[in-house]
Amino acid sequence: MRISFLRNAAAWLGAGTAFVSLALSAPCAVAGSEYLSRPDVRSFIEAMQTEHALDLAELERVLGEARHQPTVVRLIGPERPKTSTPPVRSYPRYRAKFLTNLRIAAGARYWDRHEEYLRRAEAEFGVPAEVILGILGVETAFGQNTGSFRVVDSLATIAFDGPRRQEYFRDELKELLLLARDLNIDPLAIKGSYAGAMGLPQFMPSSYRRYAVDFDQDQAIDLIGSPADAIGSVASYLKAYGWNEGEPATVTVKLPAGSEADLVTGLERAHDVAELQGRGVKFSSSKLPEGLCSVVELPAPGKPSKYVAGFGNFEAVTRYNRSTFYATAVLELADAIRVARTRQMTARAETKSGP
Known part of the structure; x- marks a missing residue:
């Protein structure tokens, strides 16, 4: 067909x-x-x-x-050029472009309008609604700039x-x-x-051919006019690149002083958790996915850098855009939208229940 x-x-x-x-x-x-x-x-x-x-x-x-x-x-x-001076990298400056009150509120509204498809995408592909929205928000501000x-x-x-x-x-x-x-x-x-x-999720043609889905089942794959198709296609893409349901994408870590140059790997998942713990790395959570992880630096000029361990789901997001800043911003926007959505639902429940 x-x-x-x-x-x-x-x-x-x-x-x-x-x-x-x-x-x-x-x-x-x-x-x-x-x-x-x-x-x-x-x-x-x-x-x-x-x-x-x-x-x-x-x-x-x-x-x-x-x-x-x-x-x-x-x-x-x-x-x-390899001989040129590397630019000053600032994750807070990059993050500020996407984690705005307007974009977070837009994400919560988008969730409200398309909850049916977000819920189904999560059920079929295991990708949380907020992560799908994080990508749509960073890529095109939910369709405002395609x-x-x-x-x-x-x-x-x-x-x-x-x-x-x-x-x-x-x-x-x-x-x-x-x-x-x-x-x-x-x-x-x-x-x-x-x-x-192209479209709401900004798929390249090869990704369109491989991963786009007709999620509203109207016999048309339309990534610019159909939020449902965009939602399902983002979930399809992340699942194809190894998204594992229920696993955290990142965990904040604290590195021993002076070990940064040896431990930071960026996009490469080169470390075993036990190895890092043996080298004095402190993880902020005890519930860690299996498999290798990367160590990502989030620099802030004039301030100490922050560090996170990136697991399989973090790598899946980086396959959308090969940038640790990008993946981190997507996931932080996702968390912010989830919090805003929860507050929205709580406020509605309180209004219905009345005094």
Whole structure:
């Protein structure tokens, strides 16, 4: 059974439904794309035709209309030279962008509106409602900012002219074209972030193909117009990357003075809990998941750093974005939304019971 890409293609277009309007409104577009005359693009087209039986005329139409985006090149940025001075990292500054009263309140309201789907996602995938909301909140503020770039433009720009990770983005461009074919949508219609992420949960095309689900069961996977599909797809993604129901993602730790350089591993789960305890690390909880953990530093310039141990569920969140700051902010926003939701429910109960 074919599942259509979305109920209403206009949801991807923002304003207007004609595909041609996208080419006219693409941000910072360079007119007169010369992609089709380039050998690397011709090789890409030939591979898509040979390996995936995509129609040659359709490939030439789409890539012929793709536009190089200088803004995308600037935003993706070059690799930082190894000899350059590392930037000053501040977790509190990063955290402050997402853990705002407005975003926390929006998360509690989102929970209230979509409780049915959040409860079902938790039952089917084992991912708590607040963690799903933490990701949706950090990624797009619950749909307020899903991106205004044509995804074809973004991916083609980085794939063929980007300063780094060209192979990865060529794979994502391939996945976008396959997704569009499989689900019968014009790839030129799809909008997203400057890096090609789409919808409420900001899925890359490969993730869309592998993990997105039709959670409202309306025969349409719509990650921009359907909160239900976004909720179920986030839970599906985290489960696929190893989320274990009921386990804490992180536990605060205290490191022995002078051991930080030896013990901090960031994204890598390289430590056994018993080993860390034997080296004098103090865990804030005695209920710890089995398996290896990482030790993550959360620096605050001018103040002592905080440290947490990251377990399997923390790693699952980092597979969404390979950043310890990102995963920590998602989980802290999740906790804050849960607390706000609990207060909301308590207040309602007290109002119903009366004096």
